Amino acid sequence: MxxxxxxxxxxxxxxxxxxxxxxxxxxxxxxxxxxxxxxxxxxxxxxxxxxxxxxxxxxxxxxxxxxxxxxxxxxxxxxxDPPRDLADEEWQLARRFAPRVYVTPSEFFPLKDFAVILHPTERLIAYHFFWEDDIDFPEDNDPCDHELMWVRYSPDRMSIEKIWTYFHGRMLAGGEAALSDARRNLMRPRVNVQWGKHGSMPADWEELMIIADRGDAENKYYPVDRPISLKLYNEGTFRKLSEEGRRLANHPLGRRAGWPKKFSGTWNDFINFSKIIEPLDLLDKHKMAAVSRWNSATLNQHFLRYNFRPKTEWPVEVSHVRFQD
CATH class of the missing domain: 1.25.40 (Serine Threonine Protein Phosphatase 5, Tetratricopeptide repeat)
Structure with a gap:
């Protein structure tokens, strides 16, 4: 059978x-x-x-x-399956675990919007970042660069159990160092953001392993189709942006907007994630938060009047997987 x-x-x-x-x-x-x-x-x-x-x-x-x-x-x-507004205790959750966002001092694009989606039955929160644009894609018809991260919180709702960030189609899982950093900072995880491209990385990003592929814009600057450290991947990204410059460097939209053609600093400047962006300021201003299973639909129908590219909804198939309390 x-x-x-x-x-x-x-x-x-x-x-x-x-x-x-x-x-x-x-x-x-x-x-x-x-x-x-x-x-x-x-x-x-x-x-x-x-x-x-x-x-x-x-x-x-x-x-x-x-x-x-x-x-x-x-x-x-x-x-x-309608979304709903957050109850008072859910607003506390959204704020308690909100990320501390760090960019380089020379980051060109501002964070224009920030939205929070709480899963209705799982201990998961999705935090969505909408940067003004992506340095490599002036022509993609998306008036923002959509990035995100997720947290899984403890059954007592007081601490973080897991951190994930979205990084160019991949999901990075923060390790014990990232969790320890969050615990030292009132349970707010740190997210380091790539210059211009806005790939999101947890606090312990350097030694995390990913598989680069031939579709990456910087693929000739690092090994592809095998695991490499995120540090090596970012070194390749730095070399591409500082030597060749951004993709479509002479595109008229990028020129009109005054986008930088290259990253002008050193490697240490490229990984100097020292400028903090406080996403809670945007959350307090726009109140873009809901309880829903459906991130993309809720963003589209309730929060944003401009287009965004849909990304991974949740870090696991939470419709079919139960966490053990």
């Missing part, structure tokens, strides 16, 4: 999203754009009427820059 776990069902739903988009593209080629645009949402609603499915479809549309379709699916997801 075959048995299917929740993760199997999730994989099937993701596969269905891919199938719907493939079908939409095929029909679009044969019948024109209007057929392609209308097929996937109609079929999706017939096949699966859950918040999870509509949210996955919304993210897929969002990544394709089909923003009206994405917003429609996000709206339906939140109709089926």
């Amino acid at each position: 075959l048995s299917f776990t929740s993760s199997h069902l999730t994989s099937a739903r993701v596969g269905l999203v891919v199938f719907l988009f493939a079908s939409a593209s095929f029909v679009g080629n044969a019948q024109g754009p209007s057929a392609a645009q209308s097929l996937a949402p109609r079929e999706a609603q017939r096949v699966e009427e859950t918040a999870e499915f509509h949210h996955q479809l919304g993210v897929a549309y969002h990544l394709r820059r089909s923003l009206e379709d994405a917003s429609r699916e996000y709206t339906r997801a939140l109709e089926l």
Whole structure:
């Protein structure tokens, strides 16, 4: 007898999203754009009427820059599983574990917005950063650079158990040094932010291991397709930005905005994360916080009037994995 776990069902739903988009593209080629645009949402609603499915479809549309379709699916997801405002004790949680954000003194882009999403059933908080832009992408039609980090807090809600940061499509897990740093600073974890590119790193970033790939802009400056230290990765990034300069250095949008073409300092300047940015100032000003399973939908429908690139929702598949208290 075959048995299917929740993760199997999730994989099937993701596969269905891919199938719907493939079908939409095929029909679009044969019948024109209007057929392609209308097929996937109609079929999706017939096949699966859950918040999870509509949210996955919304993210897929969002990544394709089909923003009206994405917003429609996000709206339906939140109709089926609405976010809610934070209670007083949840505001305390959001503030208690909020990151201390450090940039280099020469960081060009300001932090324009900051949002907090608390998971409704797991001990997880997502902290979203929206920088004004990314030094390497003047042409991507995103009026911000979306980055984030997560914390898992203890059952008594007083301390941090785990820290993750988002780093160029990868997830970095902070070790004991990062947790100790947070405990020395009233449970607020430190996040170091790359100059111009805004990859987010925990306090113990230097010795963390990642696998660089050929899609990285600086791939010729470090080994690829095998584990390397984050220090070595950042050394390659520094060399690329200081020797060659940023991607599309002569793009008219970057020129008009006065973006620096190169990083002009030394390696020590590049890793001098000494300027603090207080995200709680933005949280107090804009009150962008909610309790929801669906980060991207909530950001899109409740907080931001401009486009952002959706990123990883949670550090694990919390819909199907329970933490042990």
